[in-house]
Amino acid sequence: PYPLYEDIRRRGLVRSSLGPWVTASHATAETVLRDRRFSSSPVHQRGYQPPSFPLGDPRAELPAGDLLTLDPPDHTRIRRLVSGAFTPRAIAGLEPWIRERAVRLLDQADARGPEFNLIDAFAFPLPIAVICHLLGVPAEDQDKFRAWGHDVVTTLEPQTSRAARHHSQASEIALAGYLRDLVAKRRSDPDDSLLSALIAVEEEGDSLTSAELVSTALLLLVAGFETTVNLIGNGTVALLGERAQWDRLCKEPELISGAIEELLRYDSPVQMTSRTATEDLEVDGTVIRKGIPVIVSIGGANRDPAIFAEPGRLMVDRPEAARHLSFSLGIHHCLGAALARLEGRIAIEELTSRFPGLAMAGTPVRRPLLVLRGFETVPVRAAA
Numbered sequence: 451p452y453p454l455y456e457d458i459r460r461r462g463l464v465r466s467s468l469g470p471w472v473t474a475s476h477a478t479a480e481t482v483l484r485d486r487r488f489s490s491s492p493v494h495q496r497g498y499q500p501p502s503f504p505l506g507d508p509r510a511e512l513p514a515g516d517l518l519t520l521d522p523p524d525h526t527r528i529r530r531l532v533s534g535a536f537t538p539r540a541i542a543g544l545e546p547w548i549r550e551r552a553v554r555l556l557d558q559a560d561a562r563g564p565e566f567n568l569i570d571a572f573a574f575p576l577p578i579a580v581i582c583h584l585l586g587v588p589a590e591d592q593d594k595f596r597a598w599g600h601d602v603v604t605t606l607e608p609q610t611s612r613a614a615r616h617h618s619q620a621s622e623i624a625l626a627g628y629l630r631d632l633v634a635k636r637r638s639d640p641d642d643s644l645l646s647a648l649i650a651v652e653e654e655g656d657s658l659t660s661a662e663l664v665s666t667a668l669l670l671l672v673a674g675f676e677t678t679v680n681l682i683g684n685g686t687v688a689l690l691g692e693r694a695q696w697d698r699l700c701k702e703p704e705l706i707s708g709a710i711e712e713l714l715r716y717d718s719p720v721q722m723t724s725r726t727a728t729e730d731l732e733v734d735g736t737v738i739r740k741g742i743p744v745i746v747s748i749g750g751a752n753r754d755p756a757i758f759a760e761p762g763r764l765m766v767d768r769p770e771a772a773r774h775l776s777f778s779l780g781i782h783h784c785l786g787a788a789l790a791r792l793e794g795r796i797a798i799e800e801l802t803s804r805f806p807g808l809a810m811a812g813t814p815v816r817r818p819l820l821v822l823r824g825f826e827t828v829p830v831r832a833a834a
């Protein structure tokens with residue numbers, strides 16, 4: 451998509467044929483993401499129709515929005531409560547567990563033979579195991595989660611077929627029903643999971659309702675693994691495509707933490723987000739009418755030459771890499787950024803230290819999605 455982004459960036463804020471404005475400029479993206487007159491909620495879009503659910507559908511009991519789509523003050527309230535349980539300390543404490551799991555997955559891949567699909571063997575199972583562990587989802591249900599999560603993300607796509615939408619709705623219903631039962635179970639039988647911590651969080655007499663807990667757990671699950679899989683997959687493909695960069699990380703593992711920022715920038719797992727103008731307003735000399743969305747191309751902003759020198763080059767020690775917008779900005783800045791960085795670092799550390807001779811064993815195949823950018827298959831050959 452990168453030549454297209456360049457073209458959009460050169461033309462400034464552009465109006466797409468579908469109606470919304472699009473920006474691929476880092477500065478404009480930053481303005482839009484930080485301006486509170488732009489909302490993440492679809493409610494403000496011109497012609498918005500609220501969804502209607504049939505009787506008995508567990509989604510009918512969910513709040514009208516989740517963290518990603520709520521506006522203040524609802525967003526502020528839920529974000530504060532969730533952050534009370536999802537603390538940096540709780541996340542840092544997960545490192546040994548994540549590393550052990552990563553090593554075990556690579557053991558299994560190694561035992562199966564020298565060639566394997568990096569996505570199926572490692573990039574996918576690692577984040578899903580982490581988020582299920584965090585939420586206290588039993589191991590035997592993880593395959594179900596993987597399938598449901600896969601289906602649910604297609605709803606993020608601007609254009610999906612009716613059949614795909616139908617299928618993803620069925621999965622969303624199943625996932626919401628499952629989480630509703632899990633929340634009820636944990637209310638009466640708490641464990642040491644994040645879900646139990648979320649149930650227990652209380653601030654000034656306020657706490658999350660059961661419906662808010664289900665909606666938050668649903669978001670954490672989907673946001674938590676469908677993105678991180680792409681950080682690991684896209685990152686490994688990028689590094690193997692620039693062998694010298696991979697070799698450098700094998701020799702200087704202390705660079706990996708910074709390299710994760712460059713991998714997030716270079717081939718961003720989330721390519722775009724959008725905001726809707728809640729009033730007529732002007733951005734960079736362009737008037738944006740109330741109710742019209744602006745699509746922020748995160749991938750485009752991450753390759754803006756005004757910020758990143760030679761943006762098409764992968765440089766694991768790029769000093770300005772952390773200025774990427776891959777986790778967005780402003781009030782919706784990714785709540786799981788620290789966890790995603792931790793998982794990405796452990797994944798690349800374990801891959802480089804165990805298989806410094808890792809090589810592509812075929813052509814990787816992309817998933818046909820626009821918002822989430824990643825691979826379905828990444829055939830690799832492992833060599834120590």
Ligand code: HEM
Pocket residue numbers: 490517518519529581669670671673674675677678681718719720723724775776777778779781782783784785786787789790
């Ligand atoms: C929000 C990206 C991993 C949970 C976001 C947003 C982006 C993003 C771009 C904001 C969208 C917007 O502004 O409209 C990513 C990427 C990840 C990742 C690239 C991995 C490489 C995670 C993980 C979790 C998580 C591991 C949790 C376990 C969330 C939540 C929000 C969010 C809850 C909503 C925050 C809010 O609106 O207040 N993420 N994410 N993400 N992410 Fe992530």
